[in-house]
Amino acid sequence: MRQRPTVFAALTTMLAIGLAGCGQPATEPPPDPPVTTIVPHADPTADWAAGYCDAVTHLVRTLADLPAVDPSTPQKASRTSSDLLSSVVGGLDQSLAGLNALGAPPVPSADAGRKDVIRQFAEIRAEAENARQRIETVRGNAPATKAALGEAKAALDRIDALDYLKGLKDVPALAAAEQRAPACRRLDQPAG
Secondary structure: OOHHHHHHHHHHHHHHHHHHOOOOOOOOOOOOOOOOOOOOOOOHHHHHHHHHHHHHHHHHHHHHOOOOOOOOOHHHHHHHHHHHHHHHHHHHHHHHHHHHHHOOOOOOOOOHHHHHHHHHHHHHHHHHHHHHHHHHHHOOOHHHHHHHHHHHHHHHHHHHHOOOOHHHHOOHHHHHHHHHOHHHHHHHOOOO
């Protein structure tokens, strides 16, 4: 039974220590300084590929929503063809702006594809704008309108023949990044 006084003494000491702390202002530890978390870009190459595909998508959407050409009269054919070419030029302008703003990819020596697409888009844009201006100029002259419409068709055929993703597919690191970029996967799917 001797253990009781020892246990009682220990409890009394702890109680006295606990009570001694009563009435004292509680001291809280200082707040932690704010934490700034910097999340590194997990995949800059895939981000670049997504930007490339987003830029090209402007033209793809434009082509999908082209106004119809009304061939019922030469005047209507001229006007509606001019509208169509204006839309194409607008889509090319948006895509060119996006591709130029994107800059070189984060892969050494891999910018040739983007530059080639920019060059092709710029050439086709010039052809389409020239054809549009020619259509406007010769409106009412059936033979000249027919020739101008042929120029417009040639510009559209060049657009149709382009492989927009060739610049990505020709560089293995960019081709792999294209597969990780949802914008590119959507662009590469056949329409249907």
